Amino acid sequence: LDLGVSSPQLDDAERGFSFMRDGPLDMRMDPTRGQSAAEWLQTAEEADIAWVIKTFGEERFGKRIARAIVERNRIAPMTRTKELAEVIAAAMPVKDKHKHPATRTFQAVRIWVNSELEEIEQALKSSLSVLAPGGRLSIISFHSLEDRIVKRFMREQSRGPQVPAGIPMTESQLKKLGGRELRALGKLMPGEEEVAENPRARSSVLRIAERTNA
Template sequence: MSQDLHRSVLLSEAVDALVVDPDGFYIDGTFGRGGHSRLIVERLSDRGKLVAVDKDPQAIDYARERFANESRFAIWHGSFADMDRAAEEVAGQSEAVATGILLDLGVSSPQLDQAERGFSFRQDGPLDMRMDTSRGISAADWVNSESEAEMARVFKEYGEERFARRMAGAIARRRQDKPFSRTLDLAEVVKAANPAWEKGKHPATRVFQAIRIHVNGELEDLQLALKKSLALLKPGGRLVIISFHSLEDRIVKRFIREQERGPQLPRGLPVMESQIQKTLRSVGKPVRAEASEVDDNTRSRSAVMRIAEKLGE
């Protein structure tokens, strides 16, 4: 699949919410294949700047080629959990610098569709699943070495898989005879261990999601990035986040709500509402893809976009 065929979800909605000042400094924490970045740059003046971040070496190579002659754009290889470092290297500072931060938490189409990346339970490929193939433990290394109990915890917590223990047991038994190295091999073992298939969903979907989230540290990175966004954003700056499953959206929703509410003080403390330090306010209601976008791109069906604005003078 051509890298240009990747379709960014909620493209115009996200960029409309994000770019409040064409002269501003923006961070696209998940470049992917640059759909959002391209539209952000189009909205910028000559004084505007966008730094994009991605773990995936293929995404970095693509960005350098696609934006080779674009002075308003810079690409940084790493996790969005370290976007403060990216801002410091590009803008010379890592606090109160960003006019807007965008996080599109979906896995890009090239990652899913290239069998050799090891994300797919429908195509055979090496069992890898790392977004950054230059570091970290692969999915194969993890399923061949992790304890049965820990695998079950990961499947239940990150995949919300109700048969987590059963599937972990099946994997642990099979690997004693032959270690896992291929995606379809693992998918078949999980499939056989799943006694109740969900209509329209591959029986290995939740386990593959859980392993991907775990080996890439996705939820830990998200929590770190959310905390750092508070220091990075200028007052009036926008935080725009697109989530694709309930675990991510729950973290984002809770974070925004806590920042809107401010620190929880002991009951009865003589403090006025106006004195409570609040850092964010929600902008509008959560946004979902229109029916026409879902028809055109089924991966947009589960997307939820939340928008928040940094408070302060």
């Protein structure tokens, strides 16, 4: 599984994922379903926007950015990615020399609009029903929120069912609970050469687990 938005989606300005290319403020993986980013930002409460930016973008200036977005939409609703990127940049009191000021906020809004983290959790659970014993589950994540979900899933499935201490259970009862589903094999990070060839791989983490015979 290769999580998140793809390079073709980022490079297509009409999809509205990129703050580097001006296009419709959409960000939906499926443009035929749900609210676009522009629609959500125009109707959401300031507190909700701030929560999304902080929670899914891990942006410390979430409240300040949310206030600027709401104030800008009161004047004239934003419909373009460039407009949102400019509002975010103007609201940032401190600029990161190595990261565009809109990076975290665009990530947060995209995750929220597409319910990405819920989709990841569902995909991970579904993988167990199609992965044969000895099969490998390989997952590439691109930010810490995704990686935490993958790491937790593999850890839990590698431990097997947990029985609270002090609860007596027979051997047959323990067998019914089943054994561990996966065996975590570790993780890989991109090397300098790979990052030089593909800068978008910089933050990626590849985690691998093997299906057990349980």
